[in-house]
Amino acid sequence: MVEERTNRRPLKSPDRPRRRDIALTAGLGVFIMAVLALSGEMEAGVFLAGSLALAGLAAVYYLTALTAAEPSARPAEAGASLRPVEIDACEAMLERLPIPVLLIGPGGRIERANPSARAFLGLGAERGLLSTALRQPRVLEAVSAALRGERGAAVEYSTLAPLESHVRAFVEPIRLDVPGPMPFRAMLVLADDTSSKRAERMRADFLANASHELRTPLASLSGFLETLQGPAHDDEEARDRFLAIMKEQTERMRRLIDDLLSLSRVEMNEHVAPTGSVELNDLARDVTEALRLVAERRAITLELTLADTPAQVRGDHDQIYEVVENLVENAIKYSPDGSQVRIWVEAPRTRDGAEHMPERMDPQSGRLTLSAPPLDPDARFAVVRVRDNGPGIERRYLPRLAERFFRVDGQKSGPTAGTGLGLAIVKHIVSRHRGGFTVESAPGAGSVFSAFFMLAPAQATAPPAPPSGTGPVEQTAGAVTKV
Template sequence: MADIGAERQTMAQAVTARLWNGRWLLAAGFVAVLAVYGFAGMSAYVVLAALALLLAAALLPSGSARHSAEDAAAIEASGLQRLSGEYLAAAVADPLIIFDRTATIVHANAAAFAAFGGIAPGMTLSLKFRAPEMQALLDGVLSGTVASDVVDYTEKLPVERAYRVSASSVGHATDLYVLVFKDQSEARRIDRMRADFIANASHELRTPLASISGFIETLRGPARGDPAARDQFLQIMQNQTGRMARLIDDLLSLSRLEMKPYLKPGTEVDLRQTIDSVIDSLGPLTRETGVVIERDFVEGPLDVPGDRDELFQVFENLLENACKYGQSGGRVTVSIARTETGPEAGIDVTIRDYGPGIPEEHIPRITERFYRVDVENSRTQKGTGLGLSIVKHILTRHNARLSIKSEVGKGAAFSVHLPAR
């Protein structure tokens, strides 16, 4: 009921609006009809018919809809011409840089800023992209020998990224050129990962496998009827399969990290909450090892740009290491400090244990894959040799820094410096 009522109302409104729009025409018609009536003395029927005709003309569907569609098309066409190159560049998901005849950057979109830090309008492009093939590409396009060209460009450090770069001139005689970077890192990394996996992991996986197959042989042969030995061997085999599973987990998370080389900007992480939940999640381990975790957090908000899950993993790995290898110290301190000003502004998180410490000559190397200070100790603590290399990878993505200080016999301190942006 209400619907129909509303419909009637809108119809009535439409009719009034249309009458109002045609009011001058209608009024002129009335005047004309009346004038004719007055002069010629026509019958009232003719006058009424004329009035009806006028009204019908006013009420018939008008051409305004068609008109507005044409107007819109006209606006759109001029809009495309007037569309700012900046908006267009911002809408492109790949890094895009517009530059002029002297190879000076005119504009770079947000994706370009995210991918290549330290570029700014006014900078000379060939100073930032120094690789010989990029120099040749820029020279070729700027000198006009080729209208457009494509090269493959790889950046090795700090994280490996591969791009297919195309350069071309924009429009006619605008003296502007554009560089578009198509990210090919993923495909490249899959290739490398395969090679790396075979090189590193096969060796690490073969050791537990060899021990399992050895025990299976023993169980089938000499230890066939010995329940005590069988239980013991099965326990060892279970430990070994556990080790292999952990190794695969770590390898996968490392390769996942390598898949997405740089972080999406914009997300903030509350460090206080993150580290608290890491400490909570390590409850079972601290009870098992008898280590007490002490907190020394600075007051105030502790937000940093970053990815929560990844930072969680960083502090989980560091704290787990501190509890395992610094077990003899009996306590681990986690302290958070803040630097407000200067180029080093940011938050420092230090995880300190009071265990045996790390000999100096190992410190620069411990973030390498499968590097172990003490192979035997690492095995008994269920280490995979990848924990710190995951930490380092995540921190590189966060533009953060890991520094390690240690004195033999006095424990080790791992400090993470997260820049405030």
């Protein structure tokens, strides 16, 4: 057994100078009275009584200072014994803190990082240089200044890839009692301001877009009301015609507001990936059944082909449902009466296999990826494709399909006029799910829109499925389903 020896220096009481001053003052008083007594200015009895009184008073003050000094040493000893417990408590708090916190040492090397920081910056088990994980020159300059002992700073920075984010970095120097020429460390705290920044921008965009798009229907409603109150007050035929137009404009404003609110909700959480799970085969079947009556009104047949294997994807059920619903609704809207709309699900697929069909729908068709997932060669996807028999889209319009309020020439008015927000909503939902969104189209040949989502971990390891669409066909009212 090895005996541990600790050389402790006696605690130096901060009250020792006060006790020394008390003794010196008392001695000086006795000395002055002794001089006065020897010179005959003070009687011997007075000198003796005064000396005794001064000595007693000094003794009382000395003992008071002595008893006050003893408790002062005990807290220091208690603090020294509690220090390991305090350190453990601080480390436990740091590990559970939801805000990323890092301790940067000399040379910009990461010495400590809590779990939130490791997840936020994608740090591995090894602690390397901060510059390899955070490529922000202003933040690195602030960290270098803190390591030199200079004043801390707050730095804001933004990134656009892989997703837009806004971060505020707080840097403060910390002096440690360590040997060496560099006693300073830099504490780096990262605050994610993406949600607040997006909320501010969306509020302004919503007001600007809503005021711009609502101005025309509101002006029409105002003109019709003035006409009904004036010249057409007693004209029943004009009144019925104007009321029908007013109803159509009101319905358009309602759809526009609903789409704007939906787009705002999606953009608000686009930087946060969903954690749920959705079976894409079942979801596509539900969407087809829900839109069957809409297709029947125009004698359009919906042909649904499901994947041969389960297509369990990671995502939010309601948002993926909205994606498929928007694509199928657009296909029905732009297809002629009595035609056919095809919907099919494929899984599993690599990224290249999910983006586009193996064969082109037309030799002159244009293909474009509107939104792409992060590069991951091991990722597997399930894809839902929707093909219409509409007029098709010219190649020059493809890059703008997912822009807000963009409508192709010839689709800005009439019964097929939409709000111009449906494909923008689809793109942002797919981006939030870390999936992809592509289009292939040719004038006169229709269009194919594909949205693909990452498979759940249990499905991602399955072997690629053969091309679907070879199963038996079951005829239903207004819809064809291949299973």
